Structure formats: structure tokens, C-alpha cells
Amino acid sequence: xxxxxxxxxxxxxxxxDKEIIKGLDLEINGGEIHAxxxxxxxxxxxxxxxxxxxxKYEVTSGKVTFNGEDLLEMEVDERAxxxxxxxxxxxxxxxxxxxxxxxxxxxxxxxxxxQEISLMKFIRELDKKMDTLEMxxxxxxxxxxxxxxxxxxxxxxxxxMMMLEPKLAxxxxxxxxxxxxxxxxxxxxxxxMRSPDFGCLIITHYQRLLNYxxxxxxxxxxxxxxxxxxxxxxxxxxxxxxxxxxKEELGIKDETVGQEA
Amino acid sequence: xxxxTSLRFDKDYVNGFxxxxxxxxxLQELRLxxxxxxxxxxxxxxxxxxIDKWNFxxxxxxxxxxxxxxxDLPEEVKALIGSEEEAxxxxxxxxxxxxxxxxxxxxxxxxxxxxxxxxxxxxxGDLVKKHMMKAVAxxxxxxxxLHAALFVNGAFLYVPKNVELTAPIQAVYYQDxxxxxxxxxxxxxxxxxxxxxxxxxxxxxxxxxxxxNIVSEVFAASGSKVVYGAVDNLAKGMTTYVNRRGRADxxxxxxxxxxxxxxxxxxxxxxxHLIGDGSFTDTKTVTxxxxxxxxxxxxxxxxxxxxxxxxxxxxxxxxxxxSSIFNGITKIEHGATKSHGEQTERVLMLxxxxxGDANPILLIDEDDVTAGHAxxxxxxxxxxxxxxxxxxxxxxxxxxxxxHGFLAPVVSQMPLESxxxxxxxxxxxxxx
Numbered sequence: 001x002x003x004x005x006x007x008x009x010x011x012x013x014x015x016x017d018k019e020i021i022k023g024l025d026l027e028i029n030g031g032e033i034h035a036x037x038x039x040x041x042x043x044x045x046x047x048x049x050x051x052x053x054x055x056k057y058e059v060t061s062g063k064v065t066f067n068g069e070d071l072l073e074m075e076v077d078e079r080a081x082x083x084x085x086x087x088x089x090x091x092x093x094x095x096x097x098x099x100x101x102x103x104x105x106x107x108x109x110x111x112x113x114x115q116e117i118s119l120m121k122f123i124r125e126l127d128k129k130m131d132t133l134e135m136x137x138x139x140x141x142x143x144x145x146x147x148x149x150x151x152x153x154x155x156x157x158x159x160x161m162m163m164l165e166p167k168l169a170x171x172x173x174x175x176x177x178x179x180x181x182x183x184x185x186x187x188x189x190x191x192x193m194r195s196p197d198f199g200c201l202i203i204t205h206y207q208r209l210l211n212y213x214x215x216x217x218x219x220x221x222x223x224x225x226x227x228x229x230x231x232x233x234x235x236x237x238x239x240x241x242x243x244x245x246x247k248e249e250l251g252i253k254d255e256t257v258g259q260e261a
Numbered sequence: 262x263x264x265x266t267s268l269r270f271d272k273d274y275v276n277g278f279x280x281x282x283x284x285x286x287x288l289q290e291l292r293l294x295x296x297x298x299x300x301x302x303x304x305x306x307x308x309x310x311x312i313d314k315w316n317f318x319x320x321x322x323x324x325x326x327x328x329x330x331x332x333d334l335p336e337e338v339k340a341l342i343g344s345e346e347e348a349x350x351x352x353x354x355x356x357x358x359x360x361x362x363x364x365x366x367x368x369x370x371x372x373x374x375x376x377x378x379x380x381x382x383x384x385x386g387d388l389v390k391k392h393m394m395k396a397v398a399x400x401x402x403x404x405x406x407l408h409a410a411l412f413v414n415g416a417f418l419y420v421p422k423n424v425e426l427t428a429p430i431q432a433v434y435y436q437d438x439x440x441x442x443x444x445x446x447x448x449x450x451x452x453x454x455x456x457x458x459x460x461x462x463x464x465x466x467x468x469x470x471x472x473x474n475i476v477s478e479v480f481a482a483s484g485s486k487v488v489y490g491a492v493d494n495l496a497k498g499m500t501t502y503v504n505r506r507g508r509a510d511x512x513x514x515x516x517x518x519x520x521x522x523x524x525x526x527x528x529x530x531x532x533x534h535l536i537g538d539g540s541f542t543d544t545k546t547v548t549x550x551x552x553x554x555x556x557x558x559x560x561x562x563x564x565x566x567x568x569x570x571x572x573x574x575x576x577x578x579x580x581x582x583x584s585s586i587f588n589g590i591t592k593i594e595h596g597a598t599k600s601h602g603e604q605t606e607r608v609l610m611l612x613x614x615x616x617g618d619a620n621p622i623l624l625i626d627e628d629d630v631t632a633g634h635a636x637x638x639x640x641x642x643x644x645x646x647x648x649x650x651x652x653x654x655x656x657x658x659x660x661x662x663x664x665h666g667f668l669a670p671v672v673s674q675m676p677l678e679s680x681x682x683x684x685x686x687x688x689x690x691x692x693x
Contacts, residue, residue, distance in 0.1 A: 052651050055643050080653035092648035096666025105662060106652035143666070160652060 003030030004067055004083060004167035004199050006051075011062035013043075013050040018258045019060070020046040022224035028168065031196040035210055035235060036203045038221035039243055041256035044203045045089055047221075048172040052086040053079055066168070081110055083167030087157035087174050093145040099156065100126065100140040103163050110164075129162045132192065134185050150177035158189040168199040175209040187212030207239030220246055222255040269319060272296060275410055278322070282379065285386050288393075295399045295409035305402040305502070307528050309586045309618060310557035315500050315526055317404055320472040322411060324356030324438035331361040338435050341461045341683070351431045352377060356438045357413040368426060374419040375430055378445055381417030388419055392447045396478035396506040396534075404502050408443060408474045415445035418458060420485075422451040429457040429490075429677065436464040442473040442499065448480065448487060455486040459680055462491070466498035467524075473501040481513035483537060490680035492520040493529075494687055497552065501527040511537030511566065518675045519546040520684045522691060526554055532561040535569035535600075543572045547671045547684060549664070549691045550583030550615070561590040564600040564630075573604035576671045577617060578664050580692075584616035589634065595626040602632040609667045610640045611660060661692045 006028045013021035020043045028034050036044055050057040051064065053076040064071040066082055074082065094102070103126065108116045117125075126140060133155050145153055154174055161169050171190070175183055190200065190213050202215065210218075210232065218234040219226045220243070228234070228246055238246075247255060275296050279289040304312065334355065342348040342361070350368060352375065353361035359377040368375070374385055381389050399409045416432045436442050442464065450456055462475070473495055481487045487507070495501055501523050507515040515533055533542040544560045562571035573589045591602035602625075608617035621634035641663060649659035668688060675681045 052647075054647055075656075076647060076650035077653055077655050077659075080651055086651055088648065088651075092642070092645045094645055094649070094663065094666055096669030097662050102649070102652075102662065105658060106654055109653040109655060109658060164652060 002067070003196050005029050005065075006168050006199065007065045009063045011047075011050070011064060012060045013046055014058050014060050015046065015056055015258070020224055020258045021050065022257065023062070024225055026219065026226060028199045028201055030167070030199050032216045033194070033200045033202065033213060034217045034219065035215040036201065036219045036221050036226070037205065037207075037235060037238055039205065039255055042221045043224040043257050044221050045172055048086055048170045048201070048203055051170060052076065052084065077109070080166075085161050085164060085166030085169040087154075087161055087169065087171045089172045089176065091145050091153050091157055093143075093148075095143050095146050097144050098141050099144055102144045103160065106160070106164060125163060129159055132162070133159055133189055135159065151179065151182045154178055154186060155182065158186050162189055162193065165193075167197060168201070169193070170201045170203065172203045173205070174202070175204055175206060183209060184212055207235045210235045222246070222250075222252055224257040227252070270296065270322065270411065278411070284382060287386075287390055288382060291394065291399070292410045295406045298400045299403050299406035299410055302400060302403040302406055305404055305528065307557040307559070307586070308588050308620070310528070310555060312528060312557075316470055317472055317474065317500060317502055318407065319470075320441035321439060322441060322443070323413060324436070324440040329355060329360065334360065334435065338433055338463060341433050341463075342431065343679075348431070349428055350375060351433070352416055353433045353435065354414055354416075354444070355435050356440065359414070365428070368428070371424045372421040373424060373426065374417065376417055378412075378415035378417050378447070385417065385419070388449070389417060389447065392449050392478060392480055394478075396480065396508050397476050397504050404474055405476070405504065408445070408476050411474075412443045412445040412476070415447070416460075418448045418456065420450045420454040420456050422454060424454045426454075426456045429459050429679065432458070432460040434460065434462050436466070439466050439469040439471050439498070441471055442475065442495070444473075444475045446477040448478070448489070450481050450485040450487050452482045453484040454482075457488040457490070457677065459490040459677060460492075461683065462493045462495055464495045464499050467496050469498050471499050473499045473503065475501070475503040477505040479505075479507040479515060481507065481509045481515050483511040483513060485510075486514040486516075488516045488518070488676050490518040490675070490677050492680065492683050492687060493523050495523040495525060497524040497554070499523065499525045501525060501529070503527070503529045505531045507533040507542065509533065509535050509537060509540035509542060512539040513537060514541045516542070516676050517544040517546070518677060518680050519544070520680070520687060521546055521548045521556075521558065522687045523556070524552065524554060527556045529557070530559045530561070532559070532563070533571065534563045534565060535571060536565050538566040538568055540566050540569045541571070544574070545671050545674060546575045547668045547688070548575070548577040548585065549580065549688060550577065550585050551580040551691060553582045556583075556585040557588070558585065559588045559590065560604070561588075562592070562602060564591070564593040564597040564602060566600075567597055568599045569597060570601045571603070573606075574671055574674070575606045575619075576668050577606075577608045578611065578667060579608065579615035579617045580611045582612070582614035585618070587617070587619045588622065589620065589636075590622045590624065591632055591634070592624045593627050593630050593632065597627050598629040600627065600630045602630070604634045606636045607667070608638040609664070610638070611664075657693070664688065664692045
């Protein structure tokens with residue numbers, strides 16, 4: 001298996017004719033964990049949704065390749081089949097479908113007909129991963145995200161990631177709404193996946209998740225662009241000093257994008 | 262183009278048809294009077310669905326000489342009956358003719374009568390006469406009258422007093438001829454008895470213009486309980502008018518579990534009269550519409566007795582350019598004090614061209630009652646689709662999961678395992 005590569009060049013994304021991402025470049029390789037930080041409203045979640053192919057976001061120009069293939073030409077399910085995963089900030093609730101049935105469908109979707117995962121093997125894997133994430137067994141039989149608390153939904157996103165074993169995962173504010181214990185559990189899940197065959201993009205406002213998952217690269221997003229990049233020490237400085245010094249350095253007054261003042 | 266609604270069948274025809282089957286005079290008389298009514302009565306008027314261009318009156322009446330032996334029935338039909346072990350009380354009617362019948366001795370010994378309707382007319386004439394066209398009246402409209410004049414066969418189930426049957430009584434009505442399907446079912450359950458009846462309607466005729474005109478009459482006497490499961494799966498070529506009607510006496514209970522999966526245009530009416538004090542009914546229905554079919558479903562409960570309770574739960578999925586009207590009607594009559602009525606209709610539309618309409622109607626002529634309703638009609642949530650597809654699930658599979666999920670709250674509550682399984686199977690085939 002070749003190491004994954006995600007390459008974003010001069011990406012521009014609009015929602016309802018309002019440009020949110022204004023020329024963004026980023027490259028992530030297997031074995032690397034990148035973090036995108038930035039205040040609210042700077043386009044971080046738009047980037048993740050657009051990469052996955054969210055129906056409301058329109059890519060107006062730029063180029064994104066995933067393992068050399070044109071990602072933007074792919075349907076949502078094809079992107080996932082190619083190995084991309086998005087842990088969503090607000091996962092949908094789907095009534096009447098159990099978590100277990102959903103996960104099995106998703107795993108089998110990647111397999112050829114006749115090569116479906118056996119029920120026994122599936123249950124074994126699921127139990128193991130739910131143990132890692134300290135999830136109660138009853139989760140498997142509850143309807144997908146229905147009535148889950150915020151923290152339960154986040155754990156469920158990480159469970160899906162671990163079961164589906166993507167080549168590149170984007171975690172969109174996976175840390176919001178998590179207490180410190182849950183945060184550690186989620187970090188453990190991500191760290192378990194670390195390997196040369198796995199790349200990860202963590203989107204967050206806070207440094208605290210990065211205390212448990214050490215990123216290789218840290219990027220700061222403002223006004224729909226990456227305005228500063230650095231190593232893990234950049235995250236620490238942001239935690240200590242906030243974002244104002246960057247705004248000052250770059251002469252930015254309002255860091256947000258696409259919001260009516 | 263308007264369909265000619267004058268009738269192809271005259272007095273001589275009906276006389277000859279009845280005589281050739283050696284029917285008793287009372288039935289021949291009933292048929293002839295019904296025919297006369299049919300010529301004068303108007304068509305039924307389902308609310309919000311125009312049926313004036315649907316063909317209900319021009320058809321080939323009887324299937325001709327292609328009845329097969331049981332062993333030659335398609336696997337799909339045999340699968341419905343189950344293994345010989347499971348098929349303990351089963352009637353299979355193929356193109357109007359009974360081709361398979363099984364009944365346990367222990368059931369017979371309790372005085373239960375179960376047979377095809379034609380045999381029942383000959384062997385239990387008085388009992389049939391007592392119930393025939395008594396829940397559904399001959400002169401409700403042109404199609405009920407036409408049904409009485411021309412019904413071909415069906416089933417007759419009679420359970421005497423104080424008999425509790427545990428094993429379900431099954432029926433399969435299978436049609437592979439282009440002839441019409443005029444099927445009539447009578448279920449009469451006497452005081453303090455209970456029975457479960459499950460029927461499957463199946464046809465293969467995709468293209469020829471054909472008609473199904475079906476009536477079921479259920480009579481639940483005091484303290485009795487009837488569970489009635491039905492899975493309708495008639496092919497595209499069949500235009501269907503189906504009436505399933507129940508009457509519950511004092512403290513009687515009728516539970517309906519209906520899977521309405523016809524592929525052709527359909528008008529379906531399920532009505533229960535809660536006559537006696539303390540009577541109860543519960544109607545659960547699931548539906549999937551596809552292609553360009555048009556359907557009209559009525560689930561209707563009349564509370565006449567005091568302390569009577571009626572519940573309706575309907576979930577429908579509309580695909581392609583299918584359209585359906587779901588009318589839920591709770592009518593609480595004057596004097597039905599302390600009665601309760603509740604209904605829920607939910608419709609999910611999968612495409613821009615699909616149409617669904619839910620009309621919950623409460624008509625209450627009594628002050629001292631409780632009633633409630635809920636209805637929703639909506640399109641599939643694009644964010645749900647995005648979420649499922651973002652896990653690598655194809656669009657078709659994601660829709661399949663959402664449909665199953667949408668129908669699950671009704672399917673999982675169906676009172677019978679066999680009906681549940683059959684529903685899941687038919688839903689599976691319809692969403693692929």
C-alpha cells in the first residue's frame with residue numbers, strides 16, 4: 001500500500017455565492033498529522049466539508065488531488081472509497097438504522113461482492129474498538145446518532161474512523177464538547193491509527209487536543225487562507241498568546257470570512 | 262380519453278356465471294341485485310385522487326384453464342407458505358381456483374371452519390349468507406356492487422365461541438392470468454375467541470390492463486380478538502380497489518398489519534367500526550410507491566361504542582414519480598363517551614417528482630373523548646445522504662438504509678414475525 005498524499009492548490013470555495021475559501025494551498029502525506037487552527041468563522045469547517053464533497057459547498061476554482069487522482073471529480077462515496085474520511089462536527093442522526101448495521105454496510109461498501117466481512121469478524125473488531133474508546137456495548141444497537149449526546153457523537157465518529165481505516169482522516173472540531181477524559185480517549189483512538197499509511201488533518205480552535213496528539217505541522221487559517229504555518233511550537237504559542245499577534249504581524253483587522261459585518 | 266364506464270356484464274352473464282357454479286338461490290339473487298345496483302351507482306370518490314380515467318370496469322372476468330398443480334407454483338409463492346412444517350393451516354388460490362389446502366386436525370376438532378369461499382357457499386351456506394356483504398354494503402358504490410355481482414372466490418374463516426387459535430391461518434392469492442382478481446374474504450370470530458390470519462396477494466401481470474376488486478369482511482364478536490396481516494404485492498398491470506372492513510363488538514379487538522406494496526394504481530380503504538363498548542382497533546400500514554403509480558389510502562376508524570379506542574400508524578415512501586394520498590380518519594360518534602382516537606401519518610419522498618400527501622382528519626361528535634394526530638411529509642434529508650455517502654456507501658445503498666430506517670418503526674411493531682419478515686423482503690426488493 002502506497003503512502004497517501006492529499007494536495008490542495010489554490011482552492012476557492014463558495015456557499016450560496018459567498019466565497020469562504022480564498023485560495024488555499026496544503027499538502028498532507030502519509031505518516032503526517034497536520035493541525036489547522038484559527039478563530040471561529042475563518043473557513044476551517046468549510047474546507048473540510050468541501051474536501052468531502054458536501055452538497056452545499058461549491059468549489060469555484062483550484063485543484064485537489066488525492067493519491068494523484070482528481071478528488072473534485074469524485075462523488076462523495078467515491079472519495080470515501082478512495083480512503084478519505086471526515087469526522088463531522090455535527091453528524092446526522094438517522095432513525096431506524098442501528099450503528100452496527102450502518103458500520104457493516106459502510107465496511108462492505110468497500111469490498112467486492114462475495115468478499116463481505118463475516119458477522120463474527122465484524123463483531124470482534126467492533127467490540128475491540130469500542131473497548132478502546134470506552135464505549136458501552138449498547139451503542140452498537142442504538143439508532144445511528146439518534147439521541148446521542150455531543151460527546152457520544154464524537155466518539156462514534158472516531159469509532160467509524162477506526163473501523164473504516166481510511167488513508168486520510170479529517171477531524172473537524174472533534175474536540176468540541178468533549179470533557180478531558182473523553183478527549184484523551186479520542187486522542188488514543190487517533191494515535192492508535194498513526195502509521196506511514198495514514199495521514200490526518202485536525203481542525204480545532206484549541207491547543208488542548210494537540211497536547212495528546214502531537215502534530216507534525218500546524219497551520220493558522222484566517223480570512224479563508226492559511227496565513228501562517230509552523231511546527232508544534234506554533235500551537236503552543238497560540239495557546240499562550242492567542243491569535244492577536246498574528247493579526248498584528250499580518251495587518252489583519254477582521255480575521256473572519258463571508259460574514260456580514 | 263375517458264374510460265367507458267358502462268358495464269360489459271349483463272344479467273344473462275351473471276345468471277350463467279352463478280348457475281355454472283351451482284350457487285344457491287340467495288347468492289344468485291344477491292348477485293343479480295348487485296349487478297342492477299352497479300348499473301346505477303356512482304364510482305367511489307377517493308379524496309384528492311382522480312380515478313375517472315382508471316379502468317375498473319373493463320376486464321376479463323375469469324381465468325381460463327391454466328390452473329397449475331401446487332408443485333408447479335413458482336418458488337416465490339411456495340416460499341410464502343413456508344416448509345411443510347410451518348404450512349399447517351394454509352389456503353392457496355391460483356387464478357381463482359384453490360390449488361393447495363392444509364388444516365390441522367386439532368384446529369378442525371375445535372369446530373373451526375376454514376375453506377375457499379366457493380366451497381363454503383356450498384357447505385356452510387347459512388353462515389356465509391349471514392356475513393356476505395354485511396360489513397361492506399353492496400350499494401356503497403359501483404365497485405362494491407360490481408364486486409358482489411362478480412366475485413370469483415376467496416376465503417371463509419369461522420371460529421366458534423371460546424376457541425383460541427395460536428397458529429396463524431394463512432392464505433395466498435396468486436394470479437398469473439390477465440383475468441381480473443375478484444377476491445372475497447370473510448372472517449367471523451365468535452365470542453371470546455381469537456385468531457390470526459395472514460394473507461399475501463401476488464400477481465405477475467406487468468403489462469396487460471387488468472383489475473383487482475377485493476373485499477375483506479371481519480366480524481369480531483364480544484370479547485374476541487382478530488389479528489389481520491396482509492401483504493399486497495400486485496404487479497403493475499393491475500388496477501386495484503381493495504376494501505378491508507372490520508366490525509368489533511363489545512370488548513372485541515381487531516389489529517390490522519398491512520403492507521401495501523402494489524405496483525399498479527391502487528385505491529385502498531381500511532375501515533373499522535368500533536361498535537361495542539370497550540372495543541379496540543389498531544391499524545399499522547407501510548407503503549412504498551414507485552414508478553409512475555398513483556395510490557390513495559384510507560385508514561378510517563369509527564368509534565360508536567363507549568370507551569372504544571382506535572389507533573392508526575402509517576408510514577409511506579414515495580420514489581420516482583409515484584404519488585400517494587394518505588387519508589387518516591377518526592370519527593367519534595355522539596354517545597361514544599370516554600373514547601380515544603389517535604393517528605400518525607408520515608411520508609418520505611425520495612425524488613423531486615415524487616408526491617405524497619398526508620391528511621389526518623378528526624371528526625368528533627362527542628365532548629367527553631380524547632384524540633390526537635400527527636402528520637409529516639418531507640423529502641429525504643440531503644445532509645443524511647451526505648453523511649452516509651461520506652462513509653463510502655453508494656447513493657442507492659444510502660437511500661435503502663434511510664427507507665428501511667423510515668419504515669422500521671412500523672415494521673418492528675407489526676404483530677406477526679412472518680408478516681415482518683415478508684415486509685422486509687418486499688421492501689428490500691422495492692428499494693433496489
